[in-house]
Every structure is written in C-alpha cells, then in structure tokens.
Amino acid sequence: MLLSSFYFIGLGHVHLFDWDEINFAESAREMIASGDYMKVQINYMPFWEKPPFFFWLQAASMHVFGVNEFAARFPNAVFGIIYLLSFYWIGRRHISAQFGLLWALLFFGTILPHLYFKSGIIDPVFNYFIFISVYFMMRALDKSGKSSDMLFAGIFSGLSVLTKGPVGFLLLGLTSFVFLALQGFKGFPSIKRILIFIAGLAGIVISWLSIEFYQNGTENMMRFLRYMIELFNSGVAGHEQPFYYHFIVVFLGCFPISVIGLPYLLRKGEESPMLFHRWMQVLFWVVMIVFSITTTKIVHYSSLSYTPLSFLGALFVYGLMNKKEVFKKYQMVLLVFLASLWSLIFIALPLIMCYRESIYYLINDPFAVASMKESSTWTGMESMIGVLFLSLVTYGLIQFWKKQYLNGVIGFVKATSIVLILVLFIYLPKIESFSQGPAIEFFKQYAEEDAYFETFAYKSYAKYFYARQKYGSNPQRTDINWLLKGDIDKPVYFVSKVTNNELEEFDDISFLGQKGGFRFYKRMPVAREDSTVVEE
Numbered sequence: 001m002l003l004s005s006f007y008f009i010g011l012g013h014v015h016l017f018d019w020d021e022i023n024f025a026e027s028a029r030e031m032i033a034s035g036d037y038m039k040v041q042i043n044y045m046p047f048w049e050k051p052p053f054f055f056w057l058q059a060a061s062m063h064v065f066g067v068n069e070f071a072a073r074f075p076n077a078v079f080g081i082i083y084l085l086s087f088y089w090i091g092r093r094h095i096s097a098q099f100g101l102l103w104a105l106l107f108f109g110t111i112l113p114h115l116y117f118k119s120g121i122i123d124p125v126f127n128y129f130i131f132i133s134v135y136f137m138m139r140a141l142d143k144s145g146k147s148s149d150m151l152f153a154g155i156f157s158g159l160s161v162l163t164k165g166p167v168g169f170l171l172l173g174l175t176s177f178v179f180l181a182l183q184g185f186k187g188f189p190s191i192k193r194i195l196i197f198i199a200g201l202a203g204i205v206i207s208w209l210s211i212e213f214y215q216n217g218t219e220n221m222m223r224f225l226r227y228m229i230e231l232f233n234s235g236v237a238g239h240e241q242p243f244y245y246h247f248i249v250v251f252l253g254c255f256p257i258s259v260i261g262l263p264y265l266l267r268k269g270e271e272s273p274m275l276f277h278r279w280m281q282v283l284f285w286v287v288m289i290v291f292s293i294t295t296t297k298i299v300h301y302s303s304l305s306y307t308p309l310s311f312l313g314a315l316f317v318y319g320l321m322n323k324k325e326v327f328k329k330y331q332m333v334l335l336v337f338l339a340s341l342w343s344l345i346f347i348a349l350p351l352i353m354c355y356r357e358s359i360y361y362l363i364n365d366p367f368a369v370a371s372m373k374e375s376s377t378w379t380g381m382e383s384m385i386g387v388l389f390l391s392l393v394t395y396g397l398i399q400f401w402k403k404q405y406l407n408g409v410i411g412f413v414k415a416t417s418i419v420l421i422l423v424l425f426i427y428l429p430k431i432e433s434f435s436q437g438p439a440i441e442f443f444k445q446y447a448e449e450d451a452y453f454e455t456f457a458y459k460s461y462a463k464y465f466y467a468r469q470k471y472g473s474n475p476q477r478t479d480i481n482w483l484l485k486g487d488i489d490k491p492v493y494f495v496s497k498v499t500n501n502e503l504e505e506f507d508d509i510s511f512l513g514q515k516g517g518f519r520f521y522k523r524m525p526v527a528r529e530d531s532t533v534v535e536e
Contacts (some may be wrong), residue, residue, distance in 0.1 A: 003029075003108050006417045007080035007117045010424045012070030014432050015440050015466075020300075021120040022461040024050075025072035028058035030464075032067070033471040038211050043478060046472055051208065053162040054122045067468075072120040079124050080117030084108060086128075090135065091314070098321070102409065103314035106260070109413035111342070112253035113306045114420055122164055129160035133172050134283055140197075142186050142274040143178070150193045154200020161205050161520075170199065171286060171304065179282045179453045183275075195260040241297035244290055248300055252285035252287040252420055254414050255338040259331050260311030277315055311346040320405045327400060334401070339393040346386030346419070349427065353378040367497045367517040374438060374516030376430040385426065416431060436462065438515035439495050443467040446493055452477050454522075456503055463495070484509075488527065494521040 016022045023042065027050070040047045040055060057075035065071035084104040091100025107113055116124050132155035140149035151174070160168025174359045180188055188198075250257045264277060265284065287305040291297065317327030352359065353372075360369050396411025443453060443466035453467040465470070474489055476482045483492050484506060494503055498518050503509050503521045512520040 002118050003105075003413070003417070004084050005080040006199070006421065007077040009072075009421055010198055011118060013072040013424060014069070014428045015071050015233055015437065016072055016120055016221045018436055018460050018462055021072065023279035024054065024122060025058060025120055026461050026465040028055045028062055029067050029074070030471070031055060031059045032062060037528070042461070044470060044473070047476060050122065051162050051165060054125050054164075055427070057125065058120070071119075073118060076119055076121070076124045077127055083117075083124075083128060086132070087310075094276060095318070099314060099318045102406070103311060105258055105409050105413055106313050106317070106509075107310040108203075109409065109416045109422070110225075110254050110257045110310065111307065112303070112392040113310070114416050116300065116303060118424065121300060123303045126164040127307065128167060129309045130157045130168050130171050130304055131164060131283075133157040133160060133277065134175055137172065137176050137278045138274055138276065140193065141189060143182070143187065147193060147196050150189065150196045150308060151200045154202075155204060158201045158204025160432050161201070171290065172289065173302070175279070175283045179279055182282070184276065199360040202327070207425075228522060230453045231281070243292050245297045247367065250288070250302055250305055250309070252341070253478075254301075254309060254336065255342060256335055257306075257310050257313035258411055259334040259338065260316055261309045262331065263325070263328065264312040264316050272315065277312065280311045284308040284312070285368055287535075314379070317405050317409060318504055327403070332397070332401065335397055338505050339397065341391065343386045343390035343393070346389050346423070347383040348386075350378050350380055350382035352448055353430070354380045368501045370498045371434040371517035374434045376433045378430060381427055385422045389415050392418065434516050438518045440466050442495060442515070442518070442520055451491040452483060453484055453493050454480065456494050456502040458497055460495075478492055483523070488523065489525060491525065493525070495519070
C-alpha cells in the first residue's frame with residue numbers, strides 16, 4: 001500500500017494532455033453538465049468511439065474532487081492499487097507469497113506501467129478487466145476449475161467490452177483459442193460452461209446495449225463498429241507505424257521487465273500451476289501480434305502486454321532466487337544498455353533545452369521552433385535527475401550481478417518511483433508549457449465568458465474541457481463556416497498555430513496576440529461589435 005500511494009502523487013500537477021486525456025475527461029465532464037450518464041458526448045454531440053464505463057468512473061471522481069486533472073486521473077491511480085494487490089493475491093494463491101511480492105514490485109518498478117497509472121486514459125482499466133477475465137478462464141479450463149470461474153471470466157470480459165469495446169472479448173477469445181490449440185484442445189470447455197460464460201458476458205453487455213438502443217437506436221452502435229474496423233484496416237492520420245513498432249515500444253519502455261522476462265517469452269522455464277506461464281506467454285504474443293497487424297499504432301495499444309511480461313519477469317527472478325535459473329550475460333548487457341539510454345535521455349533533455357537556440361536550424365517546423373522559444377527556464381541542473389536514475393539503477397544492476405536479486409529489484413523500484421515523480425514535477429511542467437500550455441491557458445482565461453471556442457486548422461479537445469463549453473449552446477457552434485462567417489450570437493475565440501495565418505484574411509476577426517507556437521483571435525457578433533481593445 002505504501003508503494004501504491006506513489007501513484008497519487010502529482011496527479012493534478014500538469015494539465016491533461018491532448019488528445020486522449022482531455023478527450024476522455026471532457027466526456028466525463030459533459031455527462032455531469034448534461035445530466036446524461038448513458039450517452040458519451042464530445043461538444044455535447046454523440047461520441048461513438050468509446051463505451052461509457054471509464055467515463056462513469058471519471059464522472060464519479062469529478063463529483064468528489066471537482067472537474068480537474070486530479071479527478072480525471074484518479075480512477076487509474078486507484079486501479080494501480082488494484083493491480084498490485086491482485087498480483088500479490090494471485091501470486092501467493094498459486095505459487096508463493098514471495099512470488100506475489102516479486103510480481104507486484106517488478107510491475108511497479110517498470111517505467112511505462114508506472115506512468116500509465118498517473119494518466120487519464122482508458123487502457124489501465126480496460127487491460128485489468130481483460131487480464132482478470134483471462135485469469136478466470138485459465139482457472140475454468142484447469143481440471144479443477146469451477147463453473148463460477150467461467151461465469152467470472154464472462155463478467156470481466158463484459159466489463160472490458162463496456163470499457164473500450166469488442167476488442168476486449170476478442171483478446172480473451174484469441175488467447176483462449178491459441179492456448180487450447182497449443183494443448184491439442186485438451187480441456188476444451190463443455191457446452192454448459194460455454195453457456196455460463198456467455199451468460200456472464202451477455203449480462204453486462206446487453207444491459208448497456210439495451211439502454212443504448214432505447215435512447216439512440218442502432219446509429220451510434222453501427223458507427224462504433226465501423227470505427228473499430230477502420231482502426232484495424234486503415235491508419236489514423238499520424239499513427240501509421242511499421243510492423244515492429246510495438247516491439248520497440250515495449251522493449252525500450254518496459255525497462256527492466258522487457259529484459260528480465262525475455263528468457264520466458266518462448267521457452268517453458270519454471271513450471272507453474274495451471275500452466276500459468278503458458279497462458280501469460282500466449283497473452284503477450286496475442287497482444288503484440290494483433291496490434292502489430294493493426295494499421296493504427298499508438299503507444300498504449302500494446303499496454304496489455306505489460307501484465308504478462310511482468311509475470312514472466314517475476315517468474316524468472318523467482319527461479320534465480322531459488323537457484324533454478326541462471327542470469328545470462330546478454331541480459332546484463334541489455335539492462336546496462338537500457339539503463340544508459342534512459343539515463344542519457346533524462347540527462348540530455350535539460351541540456352538540449354538550455355542551448356536550444358543552437359539547434360533551431362535543424363528543426364524544419366516553425367511551430368516547434370516558436371513553441372520551444374516559449375519554454376520555461378531550464379538551468380541544466382535538471383540533469384541531476386538523470387544522474388540519480390543512473391545511480392539507483394546501477395545499484396540494482398550490481399545487486400543482480402552479486403546474485404542479490406530481491407535487492408536488485410528494489411533498486412529498480414526506487415529508480416522508477418523516485419525519478420518519475422521528479423520528472424513529473426520538474427520536467428513535465430516545462431515541456432507542457434510550450435507544447436500545449438499557451439493554448440490551454442488562453443482557454444482557461446476566457447472560460448467564464450459566454451462564448452464559443454474553436455481551434456482552427458488543427459485538432460484539439462482542450463477547447464471543450466478548459467473553456468468549460470456550456471450545455472445547451474446553439475447547435476450551429478459545430479459548424480466552422482458559421483463561426484467564421486455566419487451571424488453568430490456571441491463572441492467566438494479562435495486558436496491557430498503559427499504555421500497557419502488564414503484567419504487574418506477575415507476583416508471581422510481580430511488578432512489578439514501570439515504566445516509560443518499559437519495565435520489567438522476573436523470574432524464579435526455584429527450587434528455587439530465595438531472598438532474595445534483586448535489585452536494581448
């Protein structure tokens with residue numbers, strides 16, 4: 001519990017990040033503003049890309065903590081605790097308390113998983129439900145499995161669908177099918193147990209679909225399904241990546257478990273109850289292959305792989321501690337490489353920002369250059385965070401070399417937990433101050449004014465969440481041509497990037513100023529137009 005409290009530190013210290021964090025928080029905010037908790041909305045228009053469960057969690061959090069960054073990220077921090085307790089409980093139940101502790105520690109001490117529990121994205125909750133559904137399916141298909149295990153597998157699979165869509169059931173189905181195929185389909189469930197699973201799944205999903213159908217008919221459901229197919233078959237602009245993209249992300253971002261768990265990704269290794277290790281191997285490869293095939297590739301799409309990888313890493317360390325495994329030299333080389341790479345990133349970033357003027361000529365993006373000029377003051381002393389990370393990780397590596405494996409794991413935990421908090425409080429505000437900060441501060445400045453807010457020639461959800469767009473506004477607010485040229489009924493504030501100056505071609509749109517890579521404009525209704533000078 002002491003470790004998991006780290007997930008809550010600094011949750012509200014920086015603004016939410018475009019797109020996903022702000023997008024999801026805005027949907028939760030609009031549930032509260034509209035009083036409609038069954039409809040997912042953006043700008044008070046149907047948003048069919050996601051089911052409602054995660055937004056319910058965020059809305060509940062906002063009712064307690066207010067509409068802010070802390071509340072938007074709070075559900076994932078809570079799930080961080082649930083993950084660690086689940087790993088300990090499952091590990092202790094099926095292997096040993098020592099293994100459960102190792103599993104929780106390694107997961108907590110890995111970079112990307114740790115970061116995700118400080119975010120406001122859907123995936124930590126979504127992934128938990130899939131993992132638990134796989135766990136109960138594993139129990140159900142074991143010779144000592146019970147019908148109740150199959151029911152729970154269905155219920156948690158249904159919750160995953162209610163959180164992010166049918167891909168939750170797809171991943172469970174593929175994992176179960178591949179596992180059974182590898183076992184020659186021994187232990188294939190009976191018709192009765194399959195029906196029990198369907199009952200658990202359908203009980204959750206049909207309850208939601210029935211309400212959705214009653215309120216909105218089939219339109220939103222069909223749009224959602226088409227969107228899922230589009231993500232798989234065609235890349236979303238800016239998110240097309242090569243096939244091996246997720247393998248690189250997991251290898252680099254999941255330090256240290258991406259190296260520690262490497263030996264067990266393919267071979268059997270230490271035998272575990274119910275072939276637990278085989279299930280985790282299959283889950284890992286199913287996730288990696290499915291999302292490598294998918295045309296749209298975003299970092300967190302492969303985040304479900306972190307859980308089985310952490311299990312395999314813990315299983316290997318458990319074998320080391322019980323002298324059933326040998327720590328390989330290539331593992332030490334890879335750990336040193338990744339530790340050095342992350343240390344270099346933490347050390348180099350502040351130094352680059354201190355002398356950023358010297359690299360402007362290398363950047364072929366006027367928006368990036370203008371934004372970097374706006375960056376908060378970097379002193380170079382921030383590089384000590386990288387030095388601290390290198391010191392703590394080096395301690396962990398030395399302990400591994402000395403065969404003091406638990407001490408080594410604790411060294412990695414300290415490195416990750418302490419340094420990521422420092423990054424959150426010292427690095428991120430300075431990075432955010434030039435990447436999106438000026439636009440968000442502009443929206444917040446005028447949030448109390450009865451006006452419309454729009455970004456021009458670039459996509460952002462910040463205009464909704466930080467300007468607190470009002471419920472019940474003129475439906476024409478979604479028409480950009482009306483906002484630019486129509487007979488508007490209240491002021492319109494526009495934000496564009498410095499790379500676009502089209503708004504200056506409109507005679508009735510006033511330029512308010514520029515900050516960083518953003519330009520700010522205002523258009524007044526004809527009836528209220530005056531010569532008031534607006535402060536920059």
